[in-house]
Amino acid sequence: MPELKFIHITTKGMVFDPQTGDSFQINETAKIILELMQDGNSQDEVIKKITKIYAISFEEALTDFLEFKLQLRVLGMLP
């Protein structure tokens, strides 16, 4: 999985990009996913953990995850 840009995530779910100064609010799911990515989990590992936390299928989690990755690219968080 491409490397996530170095960002700060606050406990209340605000993401701060220390390079650009951009900041935005994220929901709880996005926070969990970003933290899993920051911890170095692979795409499959992130999706498996999400299926357990939210009791959803692998396919459903994969679709949501790919959509989320697209948003991260738009925001410049992923190459």
Place this chain on the structure above:
Amino acid sequence: MSSLSIGVSGINATDNPGPGVAVALSLKSSSKSTKLIGLSYDVHDPGNYMIDLFDNSYLLPYPSKGWGGIKTTLKRIKEQDGLDVLVPCLDVEIPIMMKYQNELESMGVATLLPTPSQFELRSKDQLPDLVKKIGCLHPKTFIVSSIDELVQVLRTRAYLPVVVKGKYYKAYIVHNLESAVFRGSEIAAEWGFPLLVQEKVDGQEINLIGLSNKNGEIMGHVSIKKQLTTQLGKVWTAVTIRDQKLDDLCKRFCKLTQWQGPFELECIINSNGIYLIEINPRFPAWVYFATGVGINLPDMLVKIIQGKDPEPVFEYPLGKYLVRYSTEFISDLSYFQNLLVAHNRNGL
């Protein structure tokens, strides 16, 4: 032992603030015993009335009136209040202070200023050449010497919207010929010609404040992204950031110019890269933000001037937030009167 006495100018802490009050706050935060003397050009400057910050403040004649009046006033300050170090904080003061730096030294007033050639390299009309040498972008800029020439450039060579700027101060974004003429005339009436007509670049405004020692070595720097600005583009809220490309640009600037003293790089960043818009040869008004995050550049400057060798500091917390605000305090009319009559707040 008597305390060090430091003169600080630019104490006009208005909605378009000079850096002086922020410099003074930084110096006071490092040493309560330091004696601070405000240097002002207007009896109404708020710094004149900040009795907890400045031990006294004096009115200086405008630099455009020549060195004689400034020298006489500085000598008087030296005699009455003491003056060991001078920190000029306004662009228009730097050339005259550079020119008469030897006389200042012989009076026992120490400074750290860029050399005349360093100062000229970063002037707005020479900046396009400098940016080529340090490897960054610069908006297309036209220098005009009259309002007729401004109109001519806008009709034939520049595409609106543009930024109309004075050589030293003020910049306005204009969207049509009429407002360009209005703003250009306004700036020229206050600061004279030439004016600069600059392509407007879209992107995020990022600024870097720094300080170099007498050998051109960087002693510290802090970068911010402007979040909210006033109509004149001055910081109102900002956040600390760190962009490696901006840090590298700062290193190249200092290496090439061997810069001495404080400086600010004003930049815009977008997908094309970093545009260097201006280089200010002094501390900016937001210098206290750097102090607040642990890099007290005015204090380091004074230590360098005193011949000390402060440790460079480059680490600071990211995501710290600057909030500027308006406030009031109650002073006394006698200070106003003293400034008018005796040209100093304490009426000496």
